[in-house]
Amino acid sequence: MEITKQTTMGEMLEYNREIALVLMNCGMHCVGCPASIGETLEEACAVHGLDADDVLAEINEFISNNTAAE
Numbered sequence: 001m002e003i004t005k006q007t008t009m010g011e012m013l014e015y016n017r018e019i020a021l022v023l024m025n026c027g028m029h030c031v032g033c034p035a036s037i038g039e040t041l042e043e044a045c046a047v048h049g050l051d052a053d054d055v056l057a058e059i060n061e062f063i064s065n066n067t068a069a070e
Contacts, residue, residue: 004041005042005053006040006042007040008041009023009031009037009038012041012059013031016066020032022059025058026055027048027050028048041056041059
């Protein structure tokens, strides 16, 4: 799955629940909130005052490292 800024939080977490750890480390502590599930990564970052490009890079690095380990 390719994750972009337009990917919803629900789609990301369905793909890999461990992405929640990355999001929490970036400052999104409400990843389990039902309201956040339908938000895109870009929308969620805007709500939390985070740079969506930075968070996306963290997510992609996490995915890349986990895929390489498999």
